[in-house]
């Protein structure tokens with residue numbers, strides 16, 4: 738998997754992408770990434786990349802040309818035959834685990850991170866294949882959302898998680914939230930581990946975990962709980 742990120746703040750990616758699991762995966766060659774400064778592609782004096790919106794209104798709009806030239810440069814250096822181009826925006830489709838699995842099957846993903854009041858619609862029409870939001874709230878830019886998507890997608894790439902960290906048995910993998918977990922010691926803060934987990938009976942443990950997953954999903958995400966049973970019936 739190769740990620741290209743078009744942004745006005747490439748340095749924001751260094752900490753997240755350089756450290757921890759994603760950093761290790763890129764050192765192992767399981768993924769590659771490059772954050773590219775859109776400002777490097779402007780032809781305007783003083784590095785200008787935005788202008789006032791036609792029709793008036795507050796804020797500035799990111800212009801077509803620097804983004805277009807930045808994208809052309811990515812296409813030139815890339816070896817992929819095709820690529821998804823993801824524009825991070827609060828009005829996009831809400832990101833979820835299904836979308837993460839879909840993206841993880843791609844060879845290359847290009848992210849466009851917007852700022853200011855938005856991006857000139859014409860460049861979106863020209864290059865974007867997917868419009869993605871990370872939730873119903875507005876952030877100052879698309880960088881944190883892009884990192885969220887990259888993190889969720891990267892951990893699904895074979896070899897990125899260690900053997901111990903399976904992406905199979907976790908929240909959303911089967912439409913339910915994850916069951917509670919316990920580790921040593923057996924008793925702490927006056928609370929003991931549910932005895933069934935010490936029983937060594939794997940079937941009983943699985944049943945208990947499934948029950949707890951259902952309880953948790955019903956409590957925190959009644960929408961998913963409903964969906965789980967309707968989809969099971971179909």
Ligand code: ADE
Nearest residue numbers: 825826827870871876882
């Ligand atoms: N840019 C600003 N807010 C955003 C959001 N919620 N999702 C994706 N991109 C964004």
